Amino acid sequence: MAPRKFFVGGNWKCNGTGEDVKKIVTVLNEAEVPSEDVVEVVVSPPYVFLAQVKGLLRLDFAVAAQNCWVRKGGAFTGEISAEMLVNLQVPWVILGHSERRALLGESNDFVADKVAYALSQGLKVIACIGETLEQRESGTTMDVVAAQTKAIAEKISDWTNVVLAYEPVWAIGTGKVATPAQAQEVHDGLRKWLHSNVSPAVAESTRIIYGGSVNGANSKELAAQPDVDGFLVGGASLKPEFVDIIKAAT
Numbered sequence: 001m002a003p004r005k006f007f008v009g010g011n012w013k014c015n016g017t018g019e020d021v022k023k024i025v026t027v028l029n030e031a032e033v034p035s036e037d038v039v040e041v042v043v044s045p046p047y048v049f050l051a052q053v054k055g056l057l058r059l060d061f062a063v064a065a066q067n068c069w070v071r072k073g074g075a076f077t078g079e080i081s082a083e084m085l086v087n088l089q090v091p092w093v094i095l096g097h098s099e100r101r102a103l104l105g106e107s108n109d110f111v112a113d114k115v116a117y118a119l120s121q122g123l124k125v126i127a128c129i130g131e132t133l134e135q136r137e138s139g140t141t142m143d144v145v146a147a148q149t150k151a152i153a154e155k156i157s158d159w160t161n162v163v164l165a166y167e168p169v170w171a172i173g174t175g176k177v178a179t180p181a182q183a184q185e186v187h188d189g190l191r192k193w194l195h196s197n198v199s200p201a202v203a204e205s206t207r208i209i210y211g212g213s214v215n216g217a218n219s220k221e222l223a224a225q226p227d228v229d230g231f232l233v234g235g236a237s238l239k240p241e242f243v244d245i246i247k248a249a250t
C-alpha cells in the first residue's frame with residue numbers, strides 16, 4: 001500500500017483582508033518547499049477570499065472552504081453549499097471544526113451528515129475531532145474521539161477522500177500544544193479504532209493529522225511520530241512560519 005502522504009492544512013479562520021491575503025499568498029508562492037509528491041498543502045481562507053486565493057496561489061497548493069451546508073443548497077440564508085464549492089473548483093472543505101461544534105452547536109451527527117454530503121458531491125474533507133480539557137482530565141479522550149469518528153463512519157463507506165484531523169480543543173489557539181507522545185497516543189488509538197471498526201485498509205491509508213498550537217518550532221518533533229501524518233494549523237498558517245511547518249514533512 002502507498003505510504004500516507006504528509007498533509008499540511010492552513011486554517012485562516014475568520015481573519016484577514018484582501019491585502020493580507022495577497023501578502024500571505026506571496027509568501028507561500030515564493031517558498032521553497034518539498035515537492036507535492038512528498039507533502040500535500042491546502043490553505044483555507046474565508047469563503048469571500050476563496051476565489052481570489054485560488055486565482056493567485058501556486059498550482060501545487062490547493063484551497064479548502066472552512067465549512068459547507070449539510071445538504072443540497074436552497075433556502076438556507078447565509079449558507080454555502082457543497083455544490084457551489086464544486087462549481088468554484090474548490091476541492092477541499094474543513095468540517096466539524098471545534099469552534100463550530102462549540103459555538104454553533106454542531107453535533108456529531110450533524111457533522112457526519114455534512115461529511116457524507118460533501119463527499120457525495122465530490123469534495124475532499126478534512127474532518128475535525130477532539131476532546132475538551134474537561135474530557136481529557138476525566139480520562140474520556142478516546143471515548144470522545146471514537147464517538148465523533150463513529151458518527152462519521154456510520155454515514156460513509158469510502159474514506160479515500162477523508163483526512164481526519166485530531167485537534168484537542170484545549171490546544172487550539174491556546175499556545176498549549178499536545179506533546180508528541182500525547183498526539184501519538186491518540187492517533188494510534190484512532191488508527192486502531194479504524195482498524196477494528198472500519199477496515200485494516202482504511203486504518204492504514206487514512207491520514208490522521210494533528211492540530212492545536214502547531215508552530216515552526218514544535219512541528220518537527222510532532223511530525224516524527226509514526227501516526228502523525230501532518231497538521232491542521234490555525235494561527236501559524238497566517239505567518240511565514242507556515243513554510244517551516246510544511247518543511248517538517250521531510
Ligand code: PEP
Nearest residue numbers: 172173211212213234235
Ligand atoms: C485550528 O484552528 O484548527 C488550529 C489548530 O488552530 P491553532 O493552530 O491556532 O491552535
